[in-house]
Amino acid sequence: MIPAPFEYVRPTTVEEAVQAVAEGGEDVKIMAGGQSLIPVMRLRLAAPETIVDLGRVAEMRGVRDEGDALVIGAMTTHAEVITDPLIAQHAKLVAEATETVADRQTRRRGTFGGALAHADPAGDLPAVALALDAELVVAGPGGRRTVPASEFFVDYLTTALEEGEVLVEIRVPKLAGDWGVRYEKFNRVAQAWSIVAVAAAVRRENGHIAEARIGLTNMGPTPLRASATEAALSGAAAAPDAVASAARSAAEGTSPSSDLNAQADYREHLVQVLTRRAVTAAAGL
Amino acid sequence: MTRVSMQVDGVTYTDEVEPRTLLVHHLREALGKVGTVVGCDTSNCGACTVHLDGQAVKSCTVLAVQADGAEVTTIEGIAAPDGTLHPVQKAFHEMHGLQCGYCTPGMIMASIDLLKENPDPSDTEVREGIEGNLCRCTGYQNIVRAVQQAAGELSGSAATPETTGAQA
Ligand SMILES: Cc1cc2nc3c(=O)[nH]c(=O)nc-3n(C[C@H](O)[C@H](O)[C@H](O)COP(=O)(O)OP(=O)(O)OC[C@H]3O[C@@H](n4cnc5c(N)ncnc54)[C@H](O)[C@@H]3O)c2cc1C
Ligand code: FES
Ligand code: FES
Numbered sequence: 001m002i003p004a005p006f007e008y009v010r011p012t013t014v015e016e017a018v019q020a021v022a023e024g025g026e027d028v029k030i031m032a033g034g035q036s037l038i039p040v041m042r043l044r045l046a047a048p049e050t051i052v053d054l055g056r057v058a059e060m061r062g063v064r065d066e067g068d069a070l071v072i073g074a075m076t077t078h079a080e081v082i083t084d085p086l087i088a089q090h091a092k093l094v095a096e097a098t099e100t101v102a103d104r105q106t107r108r109r110g111t112f113g114g115a116l117a118h119a120d121p122a123g124d125l126p127a128v129a130l131a132l133d134a135e136l137v138v139a140g141p142g143g144r145r146t147v148p149a150s151e152f153f154v155d156y157l158t159t160a161l162e163e164g165e166v167l168v169e170i171r172v173p174k175l176a177g178d179w180g181v182r183y184e185k186f187n188r189v190a191q192a193w194s195i196v197a198v199a200a201a202v203r204r205e206n207g208h209i210a211e212a213r214i215g216l217t218n219m220g221p222t223p224l225r226a227s228a229t230e231a232a233l234s235g236a237a238a239a240p241d242a243v244a245s246a247a248r249s250a251a252e253g254t255s256p257s258s259d260l261n262a263q264a265d266y267r268e269h270l271v272q273v274l275t276r277r278a279v280t281a282a283a284g285l
Numbered sequence: 286m287t288r289v290s291m292q293v294d295g296v297t298y299t300d301e302v303e304p305r306t307l308l309v310h311h312l313r314e315a316l317g318k319v320g321t322v323v324g325c326d327t328s329n330c331g332a333c334t335v336h337l338d339g340q341a342v343k344s345c346t347v348l349a350v351q352a353d354g355a356e357v358t359t360i361e362g363i364a365a366p367d368g369t370l371h372p373v374q375k376a377f378h379e380m381h382g383l384q385c386g387y388c389t390p391g392m393i394m395a396s397i398d399l400l401k402e403n404p405d406p407s408d409t410e411v412r413e414g415i416e417g418n419l420c421r422c423t424g425y426q427n428i429v430r431a432v433q434q435a436a437g438e439l440s441g442s443a444a445t446p447e448t449t450g451a452q453a
Contacts, residue, residue: 001326008287008304008350038346039328042307051304055351079340103417104395105334105343190416191329 003041007050014139017057017166022141024050030166031055032075032114035106060113060168063087069171071137074113078102081112090174093181093201097128100183103191113167116152119159119222121257122193124185126153127223131199131215134172140165156221177210179203182281184274185217188261194218195261196270198226198250200278202233209233209242209283219254219271228252229275238283247276289353293318294362302349309333311349312359320361320390324419331418334391335359341398343417360390363397373397373435382431384422392418396432404440406432 009024011017021028029048031037032055040046054060060075063086070090072081081087081098088095094112101107101115101124115125116136129136129149136147141164152160161167175181185197197217203210212233214226232246256267286301293316300315312318312335323345324332333345336358363371370378373393383389392415399406399414406414411429420428 002307002310003305005303005305008348010350034348034351035328035346038307038348041305042326042345053348053351103331104398104414105331105341105417106328106346108337108340108342109347190412 001042001044003038004044004047006048008053009050010053010056012056012058014057014059014166014168017052017054018139018141018164020050020052021164021166024052028052030117032111032117033077033109035102035110036114036118036120054166065090066171068176069173072112072170072172074111074117074167074169076112078107078110078112078115079104082107091132091172093128093132093183093199094125094172096181097124097183097185097197097199100124100185100194100197106191112170116170117159117161117167119153119157120193121156121221121223122195122218124183124194124197124217127197127215127217128183128199129170129172129215130223130225131201131213132172132175133213134170136167137169137171138165139168144168146171150225153222175201175203177203178205180282180284182278184278184281186270186274196256196267196274198271198274198278200275200282202279202282204238204283207238209236209238212246212279212282214250214275214279216250216254216271216275219251219256219267221255221257224254226250226252226271226275229279233279238285240280240285243279243283243285244276247272247279250275287350287353289350291352291355291357293357294359304348304350306349307345308335308337308347308349308352308357309344311352312344312357318359318361321359322387322390324387324391329417329419330388330391331395331415332388332391334394334418336394336398339401341395358394360393363393371397372438373400373432376431376435376438377428380427380431380434382423382428388418388420388422392420392428396435399432400436400439405436408433 009020028050031053060073134149181201194217199215201213216224228249236242251268256264258264290299324330328346335344411432
C-alpha cells in the first residue's frame with residue numbers, strides 16, 4: 001500500500017522546521033526517520049496533510065559533550081548512537097538499549113528523538129531516558145523550553161510536546177562515580193518489540209549499592225521508574241540476596257496491559273525477573 | 286510533484302515524483318529496477334532492502350523524495366559489468382542459500398552491509414545481523430553458511446567490495 005497524498009516540506013534549520021510546522025495546516029506531521037510514521041501512513045492509519053521532513057536539519061544530528069551532560073541531537077540515528085564514542089563512554093545504557101531496537105536497516109533510519117517523541121510503551125528508549133533523568137529540549141513558535149523525562153511521557157503515544165513543537169535535542173546527564181548499567185529486554189522473535197524490558201544503572205560504593213535507577217518498558221501506558229525497588233536497593237548490600245529481594249517489588253505501581261504477547265500478570269512476574277537480572281549485572285555481581 | 290535526482294546502480298536519474306511515492310515503488314515502477322521486491326506491508330520482511338549511500342535500508346520505509354541526491358545500490362547493481370557475480374551472490378548460489386528466492390535480494394543486500402561492518406561474523410552474529418530479513422523457505426541454515434562462505438572469500442581478496450558507481 002502507499003500513503004495518502006500529502007504536501008512535503010524539507011527544512012534545513014530548526015527555525016525553518018518550526019515555521020514549516022506552523023504553516024503546515026490543520027493536520028501536519030513531523031517526520032524523523034519515518035520508521036514508525038511511514039508504516040502507519042502506508043496502512044492509512046495516518047493521513048497527514050503536510051509532512052515536515054527533518055532529515056536535512058544538520059544541527060539536529062550528532063552528539064556533543066557539555067561537561068556534566070551529553071547532548072544528543074534528536075535526529076541522531078540509532079546506528080549512530082550505537083557507534084558514538086561519547087555515548088559509549090558516558091551513556092552506555094543508551095547504546096546498550098539501542099542495540100536491541102528493531103534491526104540493522106531500521107536502525108539506519110530510525111532516530112533517538114523519533115523514538116522518544118513516538119512514545120510507544122513498548123519502545124526501548126523512553127525507559128532509558130527516564131532512568132537517566134534525561135531532559136528534552138523542545139522548540140516551538142514561542143522559543144525553546146526544557147522538559148524533564150519524568151514529565152515528557154504523558155500517556156499511550158502521547159508526550160508533553162504541544163502542537164507546533166519540535167523535539168530538538170536530549171540532554172543526558174553523565175553518570176559520575178562507579179556506575180554499572182544493563183538493559184534486559186524480553187521478546188520472543190527477531191526484531192520484535194519488548195514484551196517487558198528493564199533499564200538499570202547502579203552505583204556501588206564500599207561493597208554497597210549507593211544508588212539504583214531503574215526504568216521499566218511496557219509496564220503501563222508510559223515508561224515507569226521502579227521506585228519501590230530503587231528505594232529498597234539504596235544502601236543495600238551488593239549481594240545477590242539483597243538484589244533478589246528488592247526486585248520483588250518491581251511491579252509495584254505499574255499497570256501493564258494484556259495483549260497477544262502476554263497477560264498483565266505474566267508481565268508483572270516478568271518485570272521482577274528482569275529487574276533482578278538487570279540490577280545483578282549492573283552491580284557487577 | 287517534486288523533482289528528485291538520484292544515482293541508482295551507477296546511473297543518474299531525475300524524475301518528478303509524488304511525495305508519497307515509496308522508494309521501492311520508484312525503483313520498480315519508474316526505473317524498472319524490479320530486482321528489488323516488496324514482501325510485506327509492515328516494514329518487517331526486509332525483501333526490499335537496498336543500500337542508500339552505502340547503508341542497508343528498507344526501501345518500502347523510505348520515501349523516494351528522501352533519497353533525493355543520494356546514491357542507491359540495488360541487487361541489480363552489485364555484479365560486475367561482465368556478469369561475474371558479487372561474492373555474496375555467488376555464495377548464496379553455491380551454498381543453496383535460497384529456495385523460492387523471494388527474500389534473496391534483500392538477504393544479499395543486508396549481508397553485504399553486515400560484512401562491511403563485521404568481516405568475520407560468527408553464526409550468531411550472522412543471524413543477528415540479518416534479523417531484519419525474513420525467509421519463509423530455507424530455515425536460514427544455508428543462508429548463514431552462504432554469508433560465512435562469502436566472508437571467507439571477501440577477506441581473502443580484499444579488493445572485492447561493492448563498487449557500483451565505478452562499474453557503470
Ligand atoms: C520492523 C521494526 C521494528 C521495530 N522494533 C523496535 C523495537 O524493538 N524497539 C523500539 O524501541 N522501536 C522499534 N521500532 C521503532 C523504531 O525505533 C523507530 O525508529 C522509532 O519508533 C521512531 O523513530 P523515527 O525516527 O523513525 O520516527 P518517525 O517514524 O519519523 O516519527 C515517529 C513519531 O514521532 C514524531 N516525531 C519524530 N521526531 C520528532 C521530533 N524531533 N519532534 C517532534 N515530533 C517528532 C513524528 O511526528 C511521529 O509521530 C521498530 C520499527 C520497525 C519498522
Ligand atoms: S517490503 Fe519492505 S520490509 Fe517488507
Ligand atoms: S527462499 Fe523463499 S523466502 Fe527465502
